[in-house]
Amino acid sequence: MAATAAYSRSGGATRETAGATAVEGSRPACCSLYHHAIELVGKRWTGAILLVLMDGPLHFSGIRQLVPELSDRLLSERLKELEAEGIVERRVLEGSPVRVEYSLTAKGRALEPSLRALKEWARQHVSDR
Amino acid sequence: MAATAAYSRSGGATRETAGATAVEGSRPACCSLYHHAIELVGKRWTGAILLVLMDGPLHFSGIRQLVPELSDRLLSERLKELEAEGIVERRVLEGSPVRVEYSLTAKGRALEPSLRALKEWARQHVSDR
Numbered sequence: 001m002a003a004t005a006a007y008s009r010s011g012g013a014t015r016e017t018a019g020a021t022a023v024e025g026s027r028p029a030c031c032s033l034y035h036h037a038i039e040l041v042g043k044r045w046t047g048a049i050l051l052v053l054m055d056g057p058l059h060f061s062g063i064r065q066l067v068p069e070l071s072d073r074l075l076s077e078r079l080k081e082l083e084a085e086g087i088v089e090r091r092v093l094e095g096s097p098v099r100v101e102y103s104l105t106a107k108g109r110a111l112e113p114s115l116r117a118l119k120e121w122a123r124q125h126v127s128d129r
Numbered sequence: 130m131a132a133t134a135a136y137s138r139s140g141g142a143t144r145e146t147a148g149a150t151a152v153e154g155s156r157p158a159c160c161s162l163y164h165h166a167i168e169l170v171g172k173r174w175t176g177a178i179l180l181v182l183m184d185g186p187l188h189f190s191g192i193r194q195l196v197p198e199l200s201d202r203l204l205s206e207r208l209k210e211l212e213a214e215g216i217v218e219r220r221v222l223e224g225s226p227v228r229v230e231y232s233l234t235a236k237g238r239a240l241e242p243s244l245r246a247l248k249e250w251a252r253q254h255v256s257d258r
Contacts, residue, residue: 027184029195030177037251038244042171048159055156066158107254114250115167117243122166125236 040085041111045070046078050104051119053088054112057103082108169214170240174199175207179233180248182217183241186232211237 041047045067052058052066063075079102082088087108093099104111170176174196181187181195192204208231211217216237222228233240 027181027195029197030180031248031251033251033255034180034244034248035177037247037255038171038176039173040171041247042167042169042176044168047167047171048164051159051163052156066156068158110250110254111247114243114246115163117246118166118170118240119160119163121239121243122160122162125239126162126166 041115043078043081045074046082047115047118049075049078049082050087050108050111051115053102053104053108054115057091057101059099059101063102087111170244172207172210174203175211176244176247178204178207178211179216179237179240180244182231182233182237183244186220186230188228188230192231216240 041050048067048070049063052063058066060072060075060079063079064070064072067075079088079090083090085107086105089103089105089108091101091103093101170179177196177199178192181192187195189201189204189208192208193199193201196204208217208219212219214236215234218232218234218237220230220232222230
């Protein structure tokens with residue numbers, strides 16, 4: 001993420017103190033790794049795709065059924081991004097016709113505590129609109 | 130979120146089974162509450178603002194210092210959105226000059242487990258670029 005290039009890459013330990021007040025100067029600045037992560041999972045439709053893959057591998061059409069308003073084009077784009085991040089794995093299943101299956105990698109499955117906690121937060125705090 | 134209007138609002142219990150395969154038909158569809166939540170916290174800069182407010186109230190300038198690449202205009206926009214969602218509270222402090230302080234509401238603080246878990250995931254799985 002070019003926009004966060006000036007950030008600390010150390011996971012939050014670096015502080016931004018120049019010109020800060022006493023209180024603010026003693027607090028850790030937002031770290032770029034987290035910043036990248038939250039905007040990755042929060043990108044349009046990505047969070048929904050990750051959630052349905054948490055329960056196991058799916059074909060393209062299966063994801064489309066479980067996230068019904070997502071278009072083929074956007075799903076395809078998001079899956080490629082998640083593959084490039086090492087979060088989703090694409091596997092070609094032999095047979096006729098050949099089918100393609102998508103699953104979470106270990107890195108992807110490690111998102112589960114965070115996403116489940118957010119789902120619970122949503123259940124408790126986001127009202128029906 | 131108009132785009133998710135056709136979703137289940139029940140927190141994930143509703144299933145999307147029409148035309149599904151046996152496996153996919155038995156799995157819960159992505160729920161709209163979670164979908165709204167993850168795209169809310171993952172919106173550009175919002176996750177970073179929430180993280181620095183987790184440690185306590187800050188003035189506008191304090192948030193700017195801890196999230197150094199964020200512009201005044203975008204910070205102001207994001208704070209208004211978070212106020213409208215009931216996640217951030219704006220308090221005017223008497224004095225000369227009058228100062229404004231921003232803090233998380235109980236609803237905002239309840240995001241902590243999810244955001245901390247994501248920060249930890251980022252520390253373990255997102256490499257320095």
